Amino acid sequence: MQRIRWQLLVLVLVVLLLLAFPFYVAQPFLQRTMILVVMWSVLGLAWNILGGYAGQVSFGHAIFFGLGAYTSTYLFTEWGISPWLGMFVGAGVAVLVSIVIGWPSFRLVGHYFAIATIAAGEIFAVIFRNWKAVGGAVGIYLPIIRGDRLIDYQFQEFKAGYYYIILAMLALIVLVTYRLERTRMGYYLKAIREDSEAARSLGINITRYKLYAMMISAAFTAIVGTFYAQFVLYISPNTVFALAISIQMALVAILGGTGTLLGPIIGAAVLIPMAEYTRVYLAGRAGGLHLVVYGLLIMLISVYQPAGLMGIYREWQHKRAARGMVNDSLPVATAEGGADDAVA
Amino acid sequence: MPLLEIEGLTKQFGGLTANHNIHLQVEEGEILGLIGPNGAGKTTLFNCITGFYPPTRGRVRFQGRDITGWPPERVCQAGIARTFQIVRVLREMTVLENVMVGAFLRYPRVEEARRHALQILEFSGLIDRRHELARNLTIANKKRLELARALATKPRLLFLDEAMAGLNPSEINDAVAMVRKLSEQGITMILVEHVMKVIMPLAERVVVLDSGELIADDTPENIATNPRVIEAYLGEKYRATRAIH
Numbered sequence: 001m002q003r004i005r006w007q008l009l010v011l012v013l014v015v016l017l018l019l020a021f022p023f024y025v026a027q028p029f030l031q032r033t034m035i036l037v038v039m040w041s042v043l044g045l046a047w048n049i050l051g052g053y054a055g056q057v058s059f060g061h062a063i064f065f066g067l068g069a070y071t072s073t074y075l076f077t078e079w080g081i082s083p084w085l086g087m088f089v090g091a092g093v094a095v096l097v098s099i100v101i102g103w104p105s106f107r108l109v110g111h112y113f114a115i116a117t118i119a120a121g122e123i124f125a126v127i128f129r130n131w132k133a134v135g136g137a138v139g140i141y142l143p144i145i146r147g148d149r150l151i152d153y154q155f156q157e158f159k160a161g162y163y164y165i166i167l168a169m170l171a172l173i174v175l176v177t178y179r180l181e182r183t184r185m186g187y188y189l190k191a192i193r194e195d196s197e198a199a200r201s202l203g204i205n206i207t208r209y210k211l212y213a214m215m216i217s218a219a220f221t222a223i224v225g226t227f228y229a230q231f232v233l234y235i236s237p238n239t240v241f242a243l244a245i246s247i248q249m250a251l252v253a254i255l256g257g258t259g260t261l262l263g264p265i266i267g268a269a270v271l272i273p274m275a276e277y278t279r280v281y282l283a284g285r286a287g288g289l290h291l292v293v294y295g296l297l298i299m300l301i302s303v304y305q306p307a308g309l310m311g312i313y314r315e316w317q318h319k320r321a322a323r324g325m326v327n328d329s330l331p332v333a334t335a336e337g338g339a340d341d342a343v344a
Numbered sequence: 345m346p347l348l349e350i351e352g353l354t355k356q357f358g359g360l361t362a363n364h365n366i367h368l369q370v371e372e373g374e375i376l377g378l379i380g381p382n383g384a385g386k387t388t389l390f391n392c393i394t395g396f397y398p399p400t401r402g403r404v405r406f407q408g409r410d411i412t413g414w415p416p417e418r419v420c421q422a423g424i425a426r427t428f429q430i431v432r433v434l435r436e437m438t439v440l441e442n443v444m445v446g447a448f449l450r451y452p453r454v455e456e457a458r459r460h461a462l463q464i465l466e467f468s469g470l471i472d473r474r475h476e477l478a479r480n481l482t483i484a485n486k487k488r489l490e491l492a493r494a495l496a497t498k499p500r501l502l503f504l505d506e507a508m509a510g511l512n513p514s515e516i517n518d519a520v521a522m523v524r525k526l527s528e529q530g531i532t533m534i535l536v537e538h539v540m541k542v543i544m545p546l547a548e549r550v551v552v553l554d555s556g557e558l559i560a561d562d563t564p565e566n567i568a569t570n571p572r573v574i575e576a577y578l579g580e581k582y583r584a585t586r587a588i589h
């Protein structure tokens with residue numbers, strides 16, 4: 001009881017701090033970095049549903065990001081359709097494409113699935129580079145709209161408008177993930193990750209559940225794609241369909257800890273400021289260097305700490321509990337550990 | 345009508361015939377022993393029935409329905425559950441979560457699945473370990489967990505692939521008692537064991553596989569004295585000694 005009240009207090013405090021952020025941090029660079037941290041948290045959590053819970057590691061999620069960005073932008077610049085509406089159309093397109101990609105490639109296991117997603121990502125980049133109707137390799141510039149109305153999905157003076165939109169998306173995906181962990185589908189996804197053959201022997205249609213996971217994952221990735229387009233006001237195949245986007249989505253989740261709710265958020269909070277500072281510091285002098293660093297990071301984590309930063313935290317917690325330094329945190333394996341005792 | 349009917353089942357892996365023209369009927373409520381030397385094709389027969397391998401030829405009927413070639417998940421939904429010879433627990437999930445994954449098949453809601461899983465854990469003596477990660481269990485408890493998980497799907501027919509192998513005598517006694525209790529609850533079981541001794545006091549009927557052929561189908565007493573069965577097992581001993589030298 002004591003512990004739950006304490007956790008609630010922390011949660012309320014964190015939410016208040018997040019909501020008030022633009023009012024106590026005014027510096028544009030820091031505001032921008034914060035928006036990116038939240039944006040990559042959402043992307044990491046989106047990737048996590050398929051790559052973390054269901055264990056299907058994808059390096060092709062830029063496809064959904066790009067589709068979200070291009071769909072809403074095209075609908076807006078060509079037909080004047082509101083990006084808000086375009087955002088949902090984009091999500092729909094991404095979900096359809098996720099089915100088309102997922103259906104055949106879920107037959108592949110492990111590394112072969114990952115490789116197939118890389119290939120699919122490259123195919124989309126090539127298509128959009130050569131698709132003249134959507135700007136080809138040059139991409140599309142979005143017209144600037146002044147006046148900062150929420151309906152326009154653009155904020156030229158009050159930049160915090162972007163912050164609150166992406167924060168709302170974070171709230172939504174946190175809620176979805178939290179629910180997922182506590183429903184049959186969440187258990188099924190984990191079972192598929194742990195041992196897909198055993199899962200099948202227990203009556204789980206693994207293809208169907210992997211597809212569900214991919215569809216949810218694709219939808220969230222696409223709406224962030226629209227957000228990105230509105231935030232940067234310029235999209236091109238090299239920015240939104242980039243392999244770097246796919247890799248960074250995976251890395252944020254892997255660094256923080258896959259298959260957990262907090263992992264991708266922690267991963268983004270650590271990685272994105274680092275990436276932003278290096279980018280400013282190097283000022284584009286070393287083009288692909290960050291990718292090399294990312295590759296090294298992925299290798300190091302998978303060798304030394306596959307559970308990511310969350311794993312390090314849990315180990316530390318266990319050690320403390322074992323030494324009897326804390327008495328309120330039981331050394332249970334999962335968050336649900338204590339919950340069922342009420343039922344038992 | 346028999347619960348399970350296998351007609352002329354053949355399974356080939358390239359040139360190797362792992363099961364050859366198997367005919368077998370299993371009646372409701374039976375405990376059937378399936379024995380045979382290593383490599384006789386017992387696990388392959390399990391895999392063909394439970395949907396993990398498509399049979400090369402032949403038919404499998406369950407409750408009169410043709411289930412040949414159904415995928416494993418559908419076979420399970422129809423009421424056939426199994427354990428694996430090499431345990432396949434969901435390693436990074438707790439004992440309770442493992443069993444809940446099985447329970448979800450009949451109880452889609454989390455609270456109900458949890459309640460059902462806890463009952464089964466109580467029954468299988470794993471209740472005190474419910475919060476442990478499955479990977480941390482001893483081999484005997486992992487096997488217990490696999491059985492509990494399979495039971496959670498509420499099967500009519502249960503396949504146990506060498507559930508007693510690698511257990512010590514007291515653990516074997518527990519497992520035997522468990523099989524008896526399950527049988528009393530009306531679950532039909534097919535027990536694969538490599539070692540004849542374990543099966544004899546449990547099974548009402550024993551079938552013997554040797555090099556993919558079904559060579560005997562009889563009571564345990566008659567099986568123990570059947571010359572072809574003895575020869576099959578002697579053959580194995582002979583091969584084993586040769587392999588050592």
Ligand SMILES: Nc1ncnc2c1ncn2[C@@H]1O[C@H](COP(=O)(O)OP(=O)(O)O)[C@@H](O)[C@H]1O
Pocket residue numbers: 357360362380381382383384385386387388389
């Ligand atoms: N997936 C497979 N591919 C090729 N050969 C296999 C496969 N599974 C089993 N076999 C072969 O089939 C024969 C029967 O094996 P198995 O059914 O495991 O025997 P048992 O369970 O009776 O020890 C063996 O010769 C084995 O090598």
Ligand SMILES: [Mg+2]
Pocket residue numbers: 386387388429
């Ligand atoms: Mg076997």
